[in-house]
Amino acid sequence: MVTQLLAVVLLALSTPALAGGFSVRSAYTSSYGPDAYGLVHVGAQAGPDLEVGALWVGGNQPALLASAARTLRLHDLLVVRGELLLGMLRREGPSGGFELGARLDAHALTVVVEGGLLAGLGSFAEAGVDTTLAEGWVFQPRLRVETWAGDRDPALRVGLGLRRETASGWWVEVAGSAGGRDVLHMGPGLVLALGRSR
Amino acid sequence: MRFGCLQVLLLASLGASGPVALAGTPATPGGAQAVLLQAAGARLLVELVDPAAPLFPGDEVGVYAADPRRDPRTGELVDGFRYAGDGTVTWRGPLVEVQLTRPGSLREGGALVIGTPLGRPPTPAWRPEPVVAEPEPLASVPAPVAEPPRARSRPLRSALAPLGRDLDGRVLGSVHARHLERFGGRRNALRTWGGFAGDGYDSGAATGGVAWIGRPRRGPARVEVGVEGLRGQRWVQGEGEGDEEWGLEPAVGYWMWSRVDSAGLGLAVFGGLGAGVDADGLALAWMAGVRTGDPDRSRIELWWEDRGGLGARAVLDGRVALADSLRLGVRARLGNLPRHDGDFLQTRADGALVASVDPAPWMTVTLAGGLGGYDLLLPDAGLVADAALEVRW
Numbered sequence: 045m046v047t048q049l050l051a052v053v054l055l056a057l058s059t060p061a062l063a064g065g066f067s068v069r070s071a072y073t074s075s076y077g078p079d080a081y082g083l084v085h086v087g088a089q090a091g092p093d094l095e096v097g098a099l100w101v102g103g104n105q106p107a108l109l110a111s112a113a114r115t116l117r118l119h120d121l122l123v124v125r126g127e128l129l130l131g132m133l134r135r136e137g138p139s140g141g142f143e144l145g146a147r148l149d150a151h152a153l154t155v156v157v158e159g160g161l162l163a164g165l166g167s168f169a170e171a172g173v174d175t176t177l178a179e180g181w182v183f184q185p186r187l188r189v190e191t192w193a194g195d196r197d198p199a200l201r202v203g204l205g206l207r208r209e210t211a212s213g214w215w216v217e218v219a220g221s222a223g224g225r226d227v228l229h230m231g232p233g234l235v236l237a238l239g240r241s242r
Numbered sequence: 243m244r245f246g247c248l249q250v251l252l253l254a255s256l257g258a259s260g261p262v263a264l265a266g267t268p269a270t271p272g273g274a275q276a277v278l279l280q281a282a283g284a285r286l287l288v289e290l291v292d293p294a295a296p297l298f299p300g301d302e303v304g305v306y307a308a309d310p311r312r313d314p315r316t317g318e319l320v321d322g323f324r325y326a327g328d329g330t331v332t333w334r335g336p337l338v339e340v341q342l343t344r345p346g347s348l349r350e351g352g353a354l355v356i357g358t359p360l361g362r363p364p365t366p367a368w369r370p371e372p373v374v375a376e377p378e379p380l381a382s383v384p385a386p387v388a389e390p391p392r393a394r395s396r397p398l399r400s401a402l403a404p405l406g407r408d409l410d411g412r413v414l415g416s417v418h419a420r421h422l423e424r425f426g427g428r429r430n431a432l433r434t435w436g437g438f439a440g441d442g443y444d445s446g447a448a449t450g451g452v453a454w455i456g457r458p459r460r461g462p463a464r465v466e467v468g469v470e471g472l473r474g475q476r477w478v479q480g481e482g483e484g485d486e487e488w489g490l491e492p493a494v495g496y497w498m499w500s501r502v503d504s505a506g507l508g509l510a511v512f513g514g515l516g517a518g519v520d521a522d523g524l525a526l527a528w529m530a531g532v533r534t535g536d537p538d539r540s541r542i543e544l545w546w547e548d549r550g551g552l553g554a555r556a557v558l559d560g561r562v563a564l565a566d567s568l569r570l571g572v573r574a575r576l577g578n579l580p581r582h583d584g585d586f587l588q589t590r591a592d593g594a595l596v597a598s599v600d601p602a603p604w605m606t607v608t609l610a611g612g613l614g615g616y617d618l619l620l621p622d623a624g625l626v627a628d629a630a631l632e633v634r635w
Contacts, residue, residue, distance in 0.1 A: 088562045088570065090540030093409050096560035096571050098593075108618060110574035110593055112542040112560030114534050116404045117411065128544060130558040130574035131593060134618045138576045138591035140556070 065089030065242030067097075069217075073192075074231035075199055075224040079104060081192055087111065089242050099129060101192075105165055106134035113143075123147045129162060136164040152176055156184075166191035174207075182207040184219065199225045201233060213241040273306070273357025279337065284345040286329070288338050288354055297338055297356060301331040304360050305340060308353035311368055323355060327364035405508030405534065414507035417463045417536065424538055426603045428634035431455040433468070435608075437628020439575075441590045442615040446624055447474030447493060447580045455632070463510060463537065464503040470516065471496045472552065472580070479584035493580035495520035495552050497527050507536055512545070525550045531557075539563040553581030559596070567600040573610060590616045592626045606632040
């Protein structure tokens with residue numbers, strides 16, 4: 045059922061993807077215990093400041109939600125992003141939540157902070173510093189605390205990511221992480237994302 | 243009166259022709275009337291009031307700028323022109339570029355006359371001499387000095403200002419102008435809609451309605467008045483025992499409906515009231531929400547709607563413009579409409595994909611389809627489908 049719904053959403057949003065701005069972000073996170081989840085977040089963009097899409101979460105607590113996000117420049121150096129999510133959990137029924145993020149540009153470094161909360165699914169907070177290694181190449185170390193996939197005890201993860209941007213607007217991100225709730229429940233994580241800026 | 247007669251006689255004696263300038267209404271200098279669009283140092287980009295005015299690159303011209311001043315006797319603002327210097331026409335197209343021989347202080351958006359060059363330095367703008375009051379010999383305490391009025395502080399407006407700009411800092415502009423430009427100046431519309439939302443348990447509601455939508459030139463972005471009906475069935479708990487105590491009963495409501503949207507592309511609020519009847523008698527309804535983005539293009543809307551005894555729900559509706567006439571998006575609704583009568587989980591959700599297309603500037607068709615229910619299991623899912631047709635004139 046979830047796969048069918050996801051296929052419908054992907055199919056519908058593939059048109060905006062072909063037309064211009066879009067993003068597809070997938071992730072898998074394991075803690076070598078009962079806590080593991082994967083997610084796919086598909087978004088269509090109307091310019092860099094507005095995005096509409098859908099989020100599927102699988103694993104301990106599957107969920108499917110519609111999402112809508114707006115990005116604002118509060119200052120020359122500060123950009124914030126807010127996202128609303130509304131949908132349904134596999135077993136718990138309707139759910140909703142939000143994500144908030146901020147980017148502070150300081151010459152070659154960009155400080156990134158984001159967090160979110162989804163009723164019945166959990167919450168997360170993530171921080172990191174983006175560093176431009178070369179033209180179009182960005183290094184993305186991250187520190188993350190999350191209770192996703194079951195709203196259990198917080199798990200701490202560290203990750204390293206690499207982002208490649210092309211002049212034509214395409215971008216790809218690859219990131220790996222490791223962590224968990226304790227030394228007995230630690231596991232790897234992987235993030236793959238690609239998109240095109242309109 | 244004496245001065246007026248004297249002026250007419252004087253102009254007649256000088257052989258003046260054309261309209262006689264009356265007191266307080268100065269004559270316009272001879273030449274081409276224009277509006278200053280941009281001033282970059284000594285370069286002026288102007289728009290001619292008469293596009294056929296005989297001005298060509300290379301012409302030596304004099305520039306006269308509208309310069310209202312205050313009448314020292316009455317304090318009233320009096321219109322007039324100031325000689326702003328000579329220059330050369332350097333470009334002639336839909337607009338005209340003039341290169342002044344020396345830069346002047348000109349106000350963008352102000353009126354200009356491009357006429358005869360005088361070959362003299364420009365007249366400086368009038369600045370009243372400051373009056374310095376000499377202290378009275380015996381005054382020992384300085385008189386209190388009135389502070390100049392401070393600019394009015396608008397913290398809320400300042401805080402919301404980023405919502406009205408894009409990421410490059412450009413102001414998003416007026417929602418009124420965008421709508422008129424997009425739909426050929428049509429400001430009225432008739433919108434009809436209908437659809438069904440089920441939840442997989444034979445309960446759900448069909449809604450439909452018709453509304454007039456007006457888009458004023460200023461003020462609210464949209465005003466809507468209409469009628470709406472809801473029919474369906476819902477689960478109710480009766481007097482029996484076990485499964486027999488549950489039964490389906492009709493859910494019905496009809497409302498007169500209104501909605502007003504504030505103007506704004508970055509952030510707008512909207513709300514409405516409804517009054518009508520349902521199975522319990524008088525039915526009151528209301529809704530309130532926020533929107534970001536252009537309502538006729540890419541935008542996000544989040545609102546809460548309450549239908550009194552029949553239930554309420556939250557709606558998130560986001561759409562992205564793929565082309566001038568096509569928008570795609572998603573819609574999610576969480577709530578209990580129609581509300582059941584019993585002690586069990588009533589809140590359910592539905593999600594739909596939404597497509598909105600404008601085959602012509604006078605028409606918009608919107609289609610939505612998806613699934614709803616109490617969980618993500620297909621056997622528990624109900625169909626959600628609705629459509630709307632908007633005709634503009």
